[in-house]
Amino acid sequence: MEENGLKDTVLGLYHLKKWREILKLNENSSDNGALKLLWVWPDEKNLFFIKRIVNDLACEGISSIGCGCGLLEWIINEATGLPVLGYEVNQEWWESKYSNPKFIKLNYVLNINEECLDSKYAILFCYFNDRDAFQKYIKNYRGNVVFIIGPGKENWKHTDPKPFSPDFGGCEWDLYSYQEVKNTGDYIAVYVRHNNYLNI
């Protein structure tokens, strides 16, 4: 399917709330413009892994940092019922006629500080690629659960943080669980704050 064709098909299915059909459009992760909408196309098993972790670790929802157009976030919410908030920078671009369609309301971060993140929500970084900003978010986040989605050890794609070697900038976090995204070589890794694990 051509790039614009894919975008239009996704939009049509979005309006019909058919998230399963959207995931089927890129079941084999061949890039036909799909990465412009979403870097990682999960399956239902991945979505329910995320839901189980959020529930097990007593979070009330997910704040997704660098959510792009918010397609993953919309799908997670539709599939699991979890509240998902999306955060982005560059409001001018996202509100311009050149940007991708937006699938959720975007919250624009002007200043990374304590108020910008709800400590009762897990935070999620999917193919984020700014280590300094990641570390600032971590420093200002008072909650206990961080999801990192990105390439596994064998995968050449660039991202920062990486799921299995994130640099938390001196803060201590422990790997709690992980799951591969289908069989793509991308992973969802979950970290919990060191020593807070027993309080969760």
Ligand SMILES: C[S@@+](CC[C@H](N)C(=O)[O-])C[C@H]1O[C@@H](n2cnc3c(N)ncnc32)[C@H](O)[C@@H]1O
């Ligand atoms: C590679 S894209 C990934 C988008 C989306 N998560 C996905 O998986 O399709 C990285 C996104 O992070 C956003 N970003 C970069 N720096 C950011 C910051 N400091 N705070 C929030 N978002 C940021 C960029 O605008 C971009 O949309």
